[in-house]
Amino acid sequence: MINPEKSTREAFVDVIPRMGEVYPDLWVVDADSGSLTGASSFADNFPDRYCNTGIAEQQQALLSSGLALSGKRVVAVSQASFLVSRSYDQIRNSIAIPGLPVTFIATHAGVSCGEEGAVTQMLEDLALMRALPNFKVLAPADYWSARHLIEASIGNDDPVYIRLGRMPLPLVYSGSDADFSPGGGRMLVEGTGVTICACGIMVHEALKAAEILSQQDLSAEVIDCYSVQPLPSQVILASVRRTGCCVVAEEHVSRGGLGEAVAALITRNYPVPVKFVSVEDRFGQSGRTEELREYYGLTGNQVVSSAVQAWTMRRR
């Protein structure tokens, strides 16, 4: 089977010019990151609806608010570390509270952006954005789901945060499969022994883990929780009712991300043991992507060992 690897960022590069054609009211607001993020693919086609605010992410968020208040659809795009944390106040007050149709495209999230070190390796974005009422938070695992989620987000009227990465990833879905929306999740592998919830690059590690676990006679169920907020609650709860235990894997600090979101859901509805594969209370650092993922424990092997631990503690 041909399974070429493509990054989720490429999905943005490919789909955003088409979105410009579909929506004549679409603007892209960039903060001097066009060649890195792919925003330049829109700028080349629609220079009148593209604006580079310069290295000024607060102005980027405010400008997006003003455009949206004047009836435009807006995509604000930059590297995750700057897009979110520098302008959090502006995002909260001028976009989240009034609930404006602005889609934030954050690239270079997580340690998988490699050599650049802690400053740009944003590991706290899901927590920050998940905390904001009105926001949808999405972390797709492959090119096609990213592409469909970007299309869906631009098409609706809510503020959305979409986390993308630059690392090439195998395809999980096909182009014709377009059933992705905020609040959705996908059952990728069915199983009875342990539920594995994952988002972004960790979906691929979860799939590797499920293979290894099946060789050890532990049947894992893998859910792509690409929608971190709102969660695919029914899919997750139905699964843990079958398996009685859960592992959550994410390229994010252990606080406030998908792990705590799933744990809270489970605790409120059907308490079972939950183990976490995430970055424990640390910032990133420079290194090669593969080294970093090994160092921070963001691997299929780590998911396997957490799954076994969860299974031994499972609710029977």
Place this chain on the structure above:
Amino acid sequence: MDKAVLKRLKTVSNTVRQDVIRMAGVARCGNLASSLSIVDILTILYWKEMKIFPEAPNSPERDRFILSKGHGCPALYGALAHRGFFSREELWNYSRLGTMLQGHPQYKITPGVDATTGSLGMGPGIASGMALALRHSTPSPYIYCLTGDGELQSGSFWESVLFASHHGLDKVILIVDLNGLQSEGSTDRILSLEPLSDKFRSFGWEVLRAEGHDFSSLEKAFSSARDQKGSPSAIIARTVPGKGVSFIEEAAEGANRMVLSREEMDKALKELSQDQLSTGGTI
């Protein structure tokens, strides 16, 4: 300015001031001094300068107004109510649970409020987005943005100022309510903004000076600002915190924290009614 117009504006501003006092008195909230300092600016904007449609508050043709100093919203709510955006009775519910007049202005909740504001320094950035979005529409509306002076200390404010001039957003008209007061005291003492005109000019803005309680002075400034082509305008309007009520004006640095007792509210209203009698007429 025509005498009849001037008299009308004075009457309106006095009436709005009285309702600001009532609102703040009923809600037992502060920000009185910074609300009273902008009443005359809001009066001339809503009764003379801006193109607005109270019966169709979201009309695309309307001029936009952004109260960057969102804490001054009692004055905005007073103006909007008297201009017919909603019933005056709503004013007595100001900042109460479940009502339309929030403690800071919120878009979608209050008719006539064009942007959610209150986290300071954000108005000009939102205004620049509106101006960019609407620059090619016909007619192309003006975007009026009223800021305090203390909020000019924030960094993002100047990001927005830089942006608006670079993009030649000449529909943006910023009014700085230069009342010299911020939460913890005098702006000059805490972090001076002077020379403020030079700062705006060096960022490529047209700068106009006005007396913020003199309608003729404000009218001239607005007229010049609208004539400006190719760059945004800032009207730096000198105002008095607590304007119109002597004991609030005299409270100086303590004025913004003042919460009126029943007696003080009566005293303020009495003073304003006497002024109204001397200028004549009611709204």
